[in-house]
Amino acid sequence: MLGYETHELLQLSPFKIAVPGDAHLLEESYTAKQDRETTTYEVRLQHRNGRFIHAFVTSVPRIQNNQVIGSISVITDLTERNKAEQKLLHSEQKHKQLFVSAQRQTQELALLARLNASLARELDLSIIYVTVVDALADTFGYDLVSLYTRQGDKLILQHQRGFTNVHPSLSINFGVIGRVIRTGESAFVTDTQLDNDYISLLQDDVNHSELCVPLFYESNIVGAINIESAHVNAFSEEDLHLLTMLSEHVSIAIERAYLHNKVIYNEKRFRALVEHNPATITLVDKLGNFQPINTITPSFHNQNQKNLFDPDSIHPNDIEKVKTTFQSLLKSPGSSQNIIYRILTENGGIQWVEKTFTNLLNEPAVQAVVINSRDITERKQAEEALQQAQKLESLGILAGGIAHDFNNLLVAMMGQISLAQLKGKKDSMAQPHLQKAYTATERASALTRQLLAYSGKGQFQIESIDLNQLITDNLHLFSVGLPKTIQLSSDLHEPLPPVRVDIGQMQQVIMNLIINGKEAIGNESGIVNITTGVSHITPSISQSWPAFGIAPPAGDYVMLTVTDNGTGMDEETLSKIGDPFFTTKFTGRGLGLAAVQGIVRGHNGGLTVHSTPNHGSRFDLLFPIDTASMMPTNEKIIKEKSAAYMAEPIPIRQSNDDKMALVKGMILVVDDEAPVRDTLNDILSSESLEVLTAVNSQDGIQQLQQQQNRIKLIILDLSMPGLSIKEAITQFRQITPNIPLMISSGYSESEANQQLGDLDVAGFLQKPYNVKKLITIVNKQLAENREKTDENTFIYKQEIS
Numbered sequence: 001m002l003g004y005e006t007h008e009l010l011q012l013s014p015f016k017i018a019v020p021g022d023a024h025l026l027e028e029s030y031t032a033k034q035d036r037e038t039t040t041y042e043v044r045l046q047h048r049n050g051r052f053i054h055a056f057v058t059s060v061p062r063i064q065n066n067q068v069i070g071s072i073s074v075i076t077d078l079t080e081r082n083k084a085e086q087k088l089l090h091s092e093q094k095h096k097q098l099f100v101s102a103q104r105q106t107q108e109l110a111l112l113a114r115l116n117a118s119l120a121r122e123l124d125l126s127i128i129y130v131t132v133v134d135a136l137a138d139t140f141g142y143d144l145v146s147l148y149t150r151q152g153d154k155l156i157l158q159h160q161r162g163f164t165n166v167h168p169s170l171s172i173n174f175g176v177i178g179r180v181i182r183t184g185e186s187a188f189v190t191d192t193q194l195d196n197d198y199i200s201l202l203q204d205d206v207n208h209s210e211l212c213v214p215l216f217y218e219s220n221i222v223g224a225i226n227i228e229s230a231h232v233n234a235f236s237e238e239d240l241h242l243l244t245m246l247s248e249h250v251s252i253a254i255e256r257a258y259l260h261n262k263v264i265y266n267e268k269r270f271r272a273l274v275e276h277n278p279a280t281i282t283l284v285d286k287l288g289n290f291q292p293i294n295t296i297t298p299s300f301h302n303q304n305q306k307n308l309f310d311p312d313s314i315h316p317n318d319i320e321k322v323k324t325t326f327q328s329l330l331k332s333p334g335s336s337q338n339i340i341y342r343i344l345t346e347n348g349g350i351q352w353v354e355k356t357f358t359n360l361l362n363e364p365a366v367q368a369v370v371i372n373s374r375d376i377t378e379r380k381q382a383e384e385a386l387q388q389a390q391k392l393e394s395l396g397i398l399a400g401g402i403a404h405d406f407n408n409l410l411v412a413m414m415g416q417i418s419l420a421q422l423k424g425k426k427d428s429m430a431q432p433h434l435q436k437a438y439t440a441t442e443r444a445s446a447l448t449r450q451l452l453a454y455s456g457k458g459q460f461q462i463e464s465i466d467l468n469q470l471i472t473d474n475l476h477l478f479s480v481g482l483p484k485t486i487q488l489s490s491d492l493h494e495p496l497p498p499v500r501v502d503i504g505q506m507q508q509v510i511m512n513l514i515i516n517g518k519e520a521i522g523n524e525s526g527i528v529n530i531t532t533g534v535s536h537i538t539p540s541i542s543q544s545w546p547a548f549g550i551a552p553p554a555g556d557y558v559m560l561t562v563t564d565n566g567t568g569m570d571e572e573t574l575s576k577i578g579d580p581f582f583t584t585k586f587t588g589r590g591l592g593l594a595a596v597q598g599i600v601r602g603h604n605g606g607l608t609v610h611s612t613p614n615h616g617s618r619f620d621l622l623f624p625i626d627t628a629s630m631m632p633t634n635e636k637i638i639k640e641k642s643a644a645y646m647a648e649p650i651p652i653r654q655s656n657d658d659k660m661a662l663v664k665g666m667i668l669v670v671d672d673e674a675p676v677r678d679t680l681n682d683i684l685s686s687e688s689l690e691v692l693t694a695v696n697s698q699d700g701i702q703q704l705q706q707q708q709n710r711i712k713l714i715i716l717d718l719s720m721p722g723l724s725i726k727e728a729i730t731q732f733r734q735i736t737p738n739i740p741l742m743i744s745s746g747y748s749e750s751e752a753n754q755q756l757g758d759l760d761v762a763g764f765l766q767k768p769y770n771v772k773k774l775i776t777i778v779n780k781q782l783a784e785n786r787e788k789t790d791e792n793t794f795i796y797k798q799e800i801s
Contacts, residue, residue: 001057001077003048019044021051037061042078054078081610114247119253123260128253129158132225136246137161142227149215149223151180153257158223175199180212180224187212209234213247217255225250276394278375283368284360286330291368302469308371315342315350317571326357329369333362336800340376341542349540350801352380365750387589400747403448404719407746410448410768412675414441415683418771422686446504448746464626466560468492474507478514482528486521488514491531499623505599513562513619520566520617528564535559535622537606537648545608550597552606557622565616569609596621665712665782666690670700670728671744676767680715683771696720699730701735708736713781715765718745718752729759738788740781 002017018025022043038060045053045259056076061068072355115135122128129147136145138259146160148170155170155177172178176187179197189210208231215223217752225247229235274281283291288308305313309323318341325339342350355373360366417438424430467590471490479488509531517528517741535557596619600607667689669680677693684691692707694700697720704711714732718725725743732741742760745752762781765774 001053002045017045019046025057042403043129045075054082065708077332116249119249121258122253124256125254125261126158128257132246132250133159133161136225136227143230144228146226146228147223148177148181148226150221155181155224168201176210176212177224177226180214184214184216184221186240186244188235188237190235206233210422211235211240211243213243215238215247215254216251217258219593222254248770256463262377280371280373282371282373283366284371285368288326312345315344318342326369329357329359330361333359335359340380347540350377350532351375352377376642381752396565404746406444407446407767408673408676410441410445411673413677413770414438414445415679415771416454417441419682419686422771441768443668460498462502464498465503465506466496467499467501467506467560467623468494468496470503470506471510471532474510478511478530481511481515482518486518486524489529491529493531493533496532497534497556497558497625497627500625500626501603502599505602509596509599509621510560510562512593515619516593517562517564517566518563520568522566524566526565528562531561531563533559533561534625537622545606550600550606551606552622552624553604556625556627558625560621560623561618562621563616563618567612568615568617569611570613664689665786666692666707666710667713667715667778668692668694668703668707669698669715670694670697670720671673671715671717672696673717676717676744680769683769683774687775697723697731700728701731704732704735708739711736712785713740713762713778714739714741715744716741718743718747718755725755726757726759729756729761740785742777742781 004012016061025041025043028039028041038058040056040058042054042056045055047053049395054077056078057073058076059071062070062072119128122131129149133145133147136142142162144160144162146163146166147153147158150156156170157166157168160166170178172181174197176189176197176199180187185583186749187210189195189198189212191545192208192210195210209229209480211227212224214221215225217715225243227235227239227243232398244408271506285291290306290308308326309319311319322339322341325337329335329337336356338354338356340352340354343353345351352375353373354376355371358370358372360368360370364470417434419430421434421438424434471492475488475490482488514530515529517526521528537552537554537557539554542551542554589611600621600623603623605624606620608620609617610620611617667684669677669684669691671677671680673694677695681691681693690710691702692711694703697716700714700716704714716725716728716732720728723731729741732739740766742763743752743756743761744765744767746767752764763777765777
């Protein structure tokens with residue numbers, strides 16, 4: 001009730017939650033507790049959010065061993081009761097006022113019949129003022145009558161009878177009328193010569209008697225009726241009584257006119273607000289039929305739609321949701337429910353709308369369900385784009401991290417296999433097995449390069465190719481992973497325009513979709529089919545693209561379709577297939593289809609998925625036609641690229657005759673991965689190079705300080721705990737500014753350059769290493785460093801001589 005948790009309330013002093021002005025009630029209750037008396041009282045308590053709560057407290061002392069140890073208090077919230085009492089009192093007062101007014105009107109009816117008849121239907125204030133003044137002059141025979149209204153500090157004459165050269169406006173601070181307006185009390189002046197406030201309204205004459213009564217609107221004085229006479233004692237108490245009764249009726253007429261003007265003003269204001277509101281307001285009956293009054297605001301829904309549930313106007317997947325929401329609303333009069341769904345436009349497009357249904361069927365003035373609708377298509381698209389960007393970012397971070405860590409492992413595997421090849425005999429039976437192992441590591445390396453590409457930390461090699469040729473050249477490769485129960489077929493459209501794509505990534509896309517189809521078919525017999533074709537996407541088609549996909553810009557595309565007759569997917573699964581790590585397979589990693597989406601988006605293409613449970617799936621991928629180049633990469637190049645994607649060229653075992661003459665010198669290897677350090681140590685040591693290793697940048701700095709005269713080359717890992725790469729290089733340079741420093745990383749060179757900025761390094765070593773290439777680069781750096789050292793030594797000796 002007070003907004004506190006139980007444990008929070010127990011820690012508070014009762015005096016802290018009482019309004020300061022009511023704290024004495026708690027003190028009295030505490031005194032009564034000591035007297036072992038039950039106390040009841042009303043007190044104002046303070047809610048946690050600062051508002052006051054009127055409460056009724058019953059406090060009973062707790063007694064143990066004849067000692068008062070506390071009290072038990074029951075607190076009842078009286079806020080609503082007090083509100084009800086105030087409302088009842090207000091209602092009673094209002095009805096009492098109405099009763100007195102009705103009684104008075106009955107008494108005055110005969111006398112004021114003509115005036116009431118004139119004022120009963122009149123809502124124009126100017127006519128009311130004229131009617132009142134004329135009635136007093138004509139019916140009751142008064143010679144000098146005027147009616148003034150208040151506007152700020154001025155009294156403005158609205159109408160008069162009998163006066164000549166009358167003042168059109170007066171100050172509220174002067175005259176009998178001003179006094180009546182200021183005080184709200186009637187003035188009965190029998191002789192104006194005895195009243196210091198009197199001001200003659202006539203500029204040429206002075207009257208001797210005056211009656212003035214105020215006019216009210218909502219307890220505010222808005223004007224006054226004034227009667228004057230040239231004679232002393234011209235008016236009696238009856239005149240004052242009559243004028244007072246008349247003023248009450250006039251006040252009522254004025255109030256009614258004010259209310260009418262207020263209603264007119266509010267109606268115009270409301271209509272202006274509604275008509276300029278971007279939302280659409282419609283009314284429907286309990287069956288969902290639109291009412292004729294649904295033209296309150298311009299509508300963006302189908303103008304031919306007669307019923308809210310028209311299947312031609314609502315997306316098929318959303319009809320049941322709309323019906324369920326509407327039926328639930330009908331059960332709760334006065335309630336509102338929000339719903340977001342898709343509607344079908346007249347031009348065949350799709351719009352997202354957010355609607356608020358309000359059940360006002362029991363409201364006599366409405367008797368309908370009011371629907372407030374807003375077009376949120378752009379907001380929805382922005383939200384989906386943001387969500388997709390976040391998904392891709394998550395996938396990129398993960399893929400980059402996996403590729404980096406996996407490349408570190410591949411350094412050890414490829415390096416040690418290469419060393420085993422080099423140290424083993426040429427005719428050893430182990431050589432073929434080592435070669436196969438090296439081939440496997442090369443393929444793993446190719447996969448990590450693709451992971452880096454997905455993460456945005458790799459570089460695509462975009463070329464114009466014939467997609468049919470790529471598929472034909474790799475069909476045998478695609479079918480390798482399929483069981484004999486699954487048939488891989490193709491139906492390729494000829495001729496097919498060229499597309500600009502990364503060959504390796506296209507192979508990865510097709511392979512991932514084939515694997516997805518294989519897993520969907522499972523142990524049953526089935527077919528995975530690859531087809532190609534050409535598709536033209538119009539702006540309307542792009543705008544109405546299915547939710548589970550990537551909408552392409554309008555244009556001409558080559559379409560790649562992969563279908564299977566597997567288990568299919570329901571709508572919930574479809575909405576998640578692009579999420580990183582989402583998979584329905586026990587052994588799956590949930591990256592395949594996410595990667596497909598990333599590649600399609602990276603090629604500015606489109607993707608849509610059609611699938612229903614037990615009816616298979618169809619993936620349609622669109623890639624922009626390369627209109628600038630109608631000469632795609634030739635067949636030989638595509639085959640070479642395909643082979644390069646699946647496996648880098650296998651290194652030939654290096655014979656002793658092939659060994660190059662190496663420059664001697666100590667090499668400092670700084671890497672936080674022990675397998676990488678060990679492999680580099682083994683490779684370089686096999687070439688009679690002295691190697692010093694460090695587990696991180698701080699360790700490397702210490703090693704360099706101790707051995708700076710012997711170290712001739714530093715190989716530094718890009719990503720390690722502790723110092724950043726820039727901080728590490730800066731400290732290395734402070735010790736030995738001239739020693740060549742090479743960066744090694746499982747990330748790509750472009751990623752390394754982004755982190756390095758303008759720092760000067762000798763070169764970049766991409767993990768995993770090719771042994772022969774590694775030795776060549778190291779030897780080159782040592783040789784260049786020796787030449788620089790010899791040149792500096794020669795110059796130094798010349799200077800000394």
